[in-house]
Amino acid sequence: MGLLSSRGSVVCYRVKGKLPEPVNMAVYEGLKRNIIRNIDNDPADCAVGWTSFETPFSPMFTESSFLFGEYWVFSLRIDKKSIPAKVVAKCCAQEVKKRLEKSGEKTLAKNEKKRIREKVLHDLAMRVPATPNVYDLAWQYETGQLLFFSTQKGANQELETIFFKSFSLPLVRLFPYTLADLECGLSDRERDRLFKLSPTRFTG
Amino acid sequence: MLDVSVAYNRYKFLGCEFLTWLWFLTETGPGSIVDAGGKPVTLVLGNRIVLENHRRESMETITIKGSESELEEGRLALKKGAVVTEMNLNMVCDDKTWTFDIKGESLELSGLKVPDTDGGADGELETVVLEKIASYEKVQAFVRHMYARFIRLRVDGEWDRKTVGLIRKWMLSSGSD
Numbered sequence: 392m393g394l395l396s397s398r399g400s401v402v403c404y405r406v407k408g409k410l411p412e413p414v415n416m417a418v419y420e421g422l423k424r425n426i427i428r429n430i431d432n433d434p435a436d437c438a439v440g441w442t443s444f445e446t447p448f449s450p451m452f453t454e455s456s457f458l459f460g461e462y463w464v465f466s467l468r469i470d471k472k473s474i475p476a477k478v479v480a481k482c483c484a485q486e487v488k489k490r491l492e493k494s495g496e497k498t499l500a501k502n503e504k505k506r507i508r509e510k511v512l513h514d515l516a517m518r519v520p521a522t523p524n525v526y527d528l529a530w531q532y533e534t535g536q537l538l539f540f541s542t543q544k545g546a547n548q549e550l551e552t553i554f555f556k557s558f559s560l561p562l563v564r565l566f567p568y569t570l571a572d573l574e575c576g577l578s579d580r581e582r583d584r585l586f587k588l589s590p591t592r593f594t595g
Numbered sequence: 596m597l598d599v600s601v602a603y604n605r606y607k608f609l610g611c612e613f614l615t616w617l618w619f620l621t622e623t624g625p626g627s628i629v630d631a632g633g634k635p636v637t638l639v640l641g642n643r644i645v646l647e648n649h650r651r652e653s654m655e656t657i658t659i660k661g662s663e664s665e666l667e668e669g670r671l672a673l674k675k676g677a678v679v680t681e682m683n684l685n686m687v688c689d690d691k692t693w694t695f696d697i698k699g700e701s702l703e704l705s706g707l708k709v710p711d712t713d714g715g716a717d718g719e720l721e722t723v724v725l726e727k728i729a730s731y732e733k734v735q736a737f738v739r740h741m742y743a744r745f746i747r748l749r750v751d752g753e754w755d756r757k758t759v760g761l762i763r764k765w766m767l768s769s770g771s772d
Contacts, residue, residue, distance in 0.1 A: 400705040460725045529728050542703045566701045568606035575743040584750040590608040593763055594676045
């Protein structure tokens with residue numbers, strides 16, 4: 392979901408806390424540590440990591456490649472392999488048939504069937520290429536604002552997890568309560584009132 | 596601070612009330628809609644609005660797509676106690692238009708179309724990216740500014756004393772003139 396798309400979606404976050412100095416280096420190190428890894432020809436079925444905004448399918452960072460004016464711009468990439476259940480069922484059935492013919496037995500033990508299924512899933516995962524999804528973000532360090540260009544629940548959850556893992560800073564999503572509490576300049580008294588609010592009945 | 600998921604669910608009504616208030620404002624006090632810097636903003640309801648009405652155990656969702664005339668149905672739903680959960684808005688400022696859908700429960704923006712950027716004379720990627728971010732920030736800052744205005748009103752006694760009555764009056768008068 393691109394920052395440069397003609398139509399986009401955006402979720403706002405507040406980054407809490409500060410990075411160690413020099414901050415550019417701290418970001419660079421965090422990105423490098425959690426760069427997306429290639430899972431093609433690998434049994435893993437999912438990978439989550441950072442990638443470069445300019446070349447999302449050839450992830451690479453230099454100490455300045457993510458600097459855009461006063462923003463840090465980079466992308467979250469989520470690669471997933473999807474293996475249709477019917478393909479798994481077909482391959483398992485073929486493997487079971489082969490084993491039965493070889494052994495001359497009429498049925499296979501439950502554990503044996505489980506092992507076949509695991510092997511089938513492993514072999515298929517090795518052969519199926521992962522589907523990449525790229526989500527851009529723009530982080531303004533001075534103001535602590537971060538714009539994430541996707542409203543997908545899963546992508547936002549992965550972002551919050553990997554962001555903390557990479558930079559040791561929590562992200563606070565700005566929704567009605569947090570936006571009111573953190574960004575509207577309320578006094579302690581007003582915050583108390585906010586906490587006690589209940590829905591308005593506009594009719595009768 | 597409250598646990599995030601508890602806070603999200605418990606106070607999502609604030610976002611829905613905010614959207615209802617914005618609709619009210621676009622029809623009764625458009626002149627008072629300004630951005631964070633005080634510049635006038637023209638805010639117009641777009642072609643889609645979603646309302647929800649919780650009646651006893653069940654919930655009714657009303658989705659209205661179309662032009663101004665069909666908004667009458669939305670106003671009717673408001674009169675019956677529904678709240679706005681999602682709306683499409685057109686924001687015009689400095690002769691530039693932003694179009695977006697905003698969700699009440701999260702205040703996230705989707706289907707956001709920002710004005711075309713000129714891309715800078717050099718066509719450099721950095722220039723294009725910064726222009727685009729500035730455009731996204733402009734609409735975010737506007738929503739945040741309006742929301743802050745709503746929240747101050749909401750935590751102040753004026754909401755119950757005055758604003759709710761005005762919104763109720765607007766709801767009841769809509770479509771009857």
